[in-house]
Amino acid sequence: MTDSDQPQGYRRVLLKISGEGFSSGGATGVNVADVAKLAGQLAEIATSGTQLAVVVGGGNIIRGARFSAGTEMIQEATAHYMGMLGTVINGLALQDALENIGCETRLMTAIRMDGFAEPFIRRRCTRHLEHGRVVILACGTGNPFVTTDTAAALRACEIGADIVLKATRVDGVYSDDPEKNPHAVLYERLSYKEVISDKLAVMDVTAIGLCMENNIPIVVFNYLKEGNIARAVAGERVGTLVGD
Template sequence: MAEENAVASGKYRRVVLKLSGESFAHAGERGIAMDEVVAIGQQICKAAQGGVQIAIVIGGGNILRGAQFTAGNSSIQEATAHYMGMLATVINGLALQDAIESLGVETRLLTAIRMEGVAEPYIRRRAKRHLEKGRIVILAAGTGSPFVTTDTAAAQRALELDADILMKATRVDGVYSDDPEKNPHALLYSELSYNAVREQNLRVMDPTAIAQCMEHDMPILVFNYKKEGNIERATGGARVGTLISSQVAVAK
């Protein structure tokens, strides 16, 4: 399939990049730090200059997580809390859109919940058309449904948009055998199979996202976006981080 050929050649035509909400804030803090957002935007713009089409799925954990309202005796229903989280991703999407456009690159913000005064509604064919025109597409509000994480939204969008690969940007160098902050002897994997991720219960993405990618053979790259130039390297096909795919027989 096309994705396999792209991964083998190291050249990507189209990627979906998953950014967590935490990437919009300083480490250990909440809210939006525009210096962090602009730094990410600069990397994305450089990557786009290489010719790769980029769609970005945004998280909202820097503003709020639905889980914080579902613990204890909260008066907010769980579904409502998830919708609040979706709106947080839109706030992040607006910040990233302005940061990227301030650098002279055209974007489109598409949301899974209609809010025409703020952004375009997510329509698969429209999103693909924007990508073909060289625009950076920012996808917010998850899938528009509660009880679905933004990881799963990223997997779904990667499949819908015929991406070559799903890339998850993190603050660590890839997938480790254990938490590297707690275990200094944790091993960094360069390659993993989907089955290894599931069997070892490695914290990469939520299980539904992994299962979706596994079923449809969508490769996943987990890498450290905090290293300057890594987004450009990753989208350009350089070997950074941990590659998860069906082509890996054993963990490496």
């Protein structure tokens, strides 16, 4: 991948934000200040004309895969559904935070919750984006045993996103865990095949495969640094770019 391959701004973006974005520092629940800070960054992007869809995680509420571990009382599939409900809680918080600062939104879920959210329908979602609304996507794919990373890749393919932005609390993809190994190397660029073959902790293999098959690049970056989301959307060099 050469410098000329780096796009200078994206028309339609799929942002994946984990539950950590709603409660920093490893805390549980929803932190109003964290959500307000996130909403401010997203509103800046939306008002610039970029079409923005956001897939939210729910780890700050409950991590389904871990919740059922070591117990026979709650089945793993049930725990995954509980995790999906956690993403809805985060989605509602983000929706109100965005609309509180004048940003029009729609919350769409993979499991029907007609009282307060729209069901995810691809054409309806793209129409919302075309009208400048931030679309918040919750419940993952609606299926247990599927990560929200895979949901982000799948939705990006469905809505024709130009890129997947994975917001993390580290500066990009490293050769090792930078929080444990101070000598870990930060990669500037990687191919999809390198990520898979080297088992790098970017997204799960299914998510990487979907993006590779549909030629959707991925940028992994630190959203905690002020302005990084906007810089990533603008195509500036931030984090690690994964592509062909």
